[in-house]
Amino acid sequence: MVAKSDTAIILMNLGSPDSTAVPDVKKYLLEFLMDKRVIDYPWLMRKLLVGGIIVPRRAEKSAEAYKSIWWDEGSPLIVLTRQLQKAVWHDLEIPVEITMRYGTPSPQATYDKLLKEHPGLKEVILVPLYPHYAMSSYETAVEYAKDIHRKKRYPFELKIVKPYYDRxxxxxxxxxxxxxxxxxxxxxxxxxxxxxxxxxxxxxxxxxxxxxxxxxxxxxxxxxxxxxxxxxxxxxxxxxxxxxxxxxxxxxxxxxxxxxxxxxxxxxxxxxxxxxxxxxxxxxxxxxxxxxxxxxxxxxxxxxxxxxxxxxxxxxxxxxIPCLNTHPLWVKTIGALVKEEIGEAVS
Missing domain, CATH: 3.40.50.1400 (Rossmann fold)
Structure with missing residues (x-):
């Protein structure tokens, strides 16, 4: 257990469309593929490629693919990330929220929620749910979260968990x-x-x-x-x-x-x-x-x-083989990574 009322955790995942409707899928694909770290072409070329070719051709097919795996509770990725949130919160007994690189909830919405509920917040530990460093995954998520934190001048310190591929x-x-x-x-x-x-x-x-x-x-x-x-x-x-x-x-x-x-x-x-x-x-x-x-x-x-x-x-x-999802040892791993950032000994 970590007993620090002035500390909170954010689990950051990729994201998902809000629904399987084609407009929602199209909106999500545009945000995702227009990311300069995903398709690293000059903006105009990226705009023409993504907005003019890729998304119009892929949106309907992608919507059908999402429908085939969608759960009653919503997007599997979002549902599983929220389940992980609850498990980590129960394990560490400090506030845990989630955010997404694309779609909702956005980092700004998550920062605002934390600050509203915990006005004395001094530090936030951001846990990117990407074990490996890649420009189009870990890097874009971290830089996006940092950029919003900096631009909005949030009063709490933002600490980032490093890639943990060999931990x-x-x-x-x-x-x-x-x-x-x-x-x-x-x-x-x-x-x-x-x-x-x-x-x-x-x-x-x-x-x-x-x-x-x-x-x-x-x-x-x-x-x-x-x-x-x-x-x-x-x-x-x-x-x-x-x-x-x-x-x-x-x-x-x-x-x-x-x-x-x-x-x-x-x-x-x-x-x-x-x-x-x-x-x-x-x-x-x-x-x-x-x-x-x-x-x-x-x-x-x-x-x-x-x-x-x-x-x-x-x-x-x-x-x-299913992903780690909410496996107890994965929950403990996140706890160990967070405790290391906080500076506490891992129990």
Whole structure:
């Protein structure tokens, strides 16, 4: 338990449309894809591409996809994030709110709510629900939250939890959440992460001379790794596989959710679903550690489309392992990260 009445926590996730109606989905896609850290083209080019081509073509199809996974309570991502909020609040016994990078509630609405309910608030611990650093996920969420905090001159200090892709608490929570599925018979475990353009990996290289420029760059020590998404997801996968005792030949990493025709980091998850049955993999497990809450990209893209592709290409059994969601060890991990920011010993 943390006993600090002048401290609060914000859990920050990606976001979701307010409903499955096409106008709401279109509004959400415009906000998401117009983010300069998601599609990092000049504003006018981005406007023409997103507003003139991508969103008009994708909105109706995306709305149908959201309808296929929508819960009675609302968007799975929002519902699960609120459930996590309650669990963390119960664990730490200090105020916990949620905010989203896109959609609602916005950081400003969350800041205002906290300040109204806790006028003496001195510090807010922002926990980005992104274990790995990527320009289009962790960075854009953090910079957005910081920018609003600065512009509105909120009186409380904003502290940010750093990426935790290799933290023992996170690795243990992820591994233990997966263990019940690993204990069943399977041929292969695929770690499927959200993809990013190759350009983003090179652009994020703080050294300018490491990422994708030297052999086995993800395993050669470098300052570039502090912001290298590819390195961080590989390390997460290796640590989890080691903790679960899975031999190297029985697991691999791939990348999903590619947008556009430019090169993204490989291998592509969609290609793996077609190839693995031809390589003798009949019983497949899929985990998606880039997402801590189940959402469209896990429930529909992997759980529906991915399963269909794998089975139709000769696979027999396909199991999508749920995200961390509200797993007790994940709740404890968030508590440990928060306590470290506050400066208290972890109990």
């Amino acid at each position: 023992p608490e996170y690795i243990n929570a992820l591994a233990e959440s997966m263990r019940p599925y690993i204990e069943q018979e399977f041929d292969y475990l695929l770690f499927s992460y959200h993809g990013v353009p190759v350009r983003h990996i090179r652009k994020g290289d703080v050294t300018g001379s490491h990422c994708l420029k030297i052999n086995d760059c993800c395993h050669v020590a470098s300052k570039a790794h502090t912001r290298c998404y590819r390195h961080q997801v590989i390390i997460t996968s290796e640590l989890v596989a080691e903790k679960l005792g899975i031999p190297k030949q029985k697991w691999g990493v791939s990348f999903q959710s590619r947008l556009g025709r430019e090169e993204w980091i490989k291998p592509y998850t969609a290609d793996k679903f077609e190839q693995l049955p031809k390589e003798g993999v009949k019983k497949l497990l899929v985990a998606c550690p880039a997402f801590v809450s189940d959402c469209l990209e896990t429930l529909e893209e992997i759980g529906v489309e991915g399963k269909h592709s794998f089975i139709s290409n000769g696979g027999d059994s396909f199991t999508m």
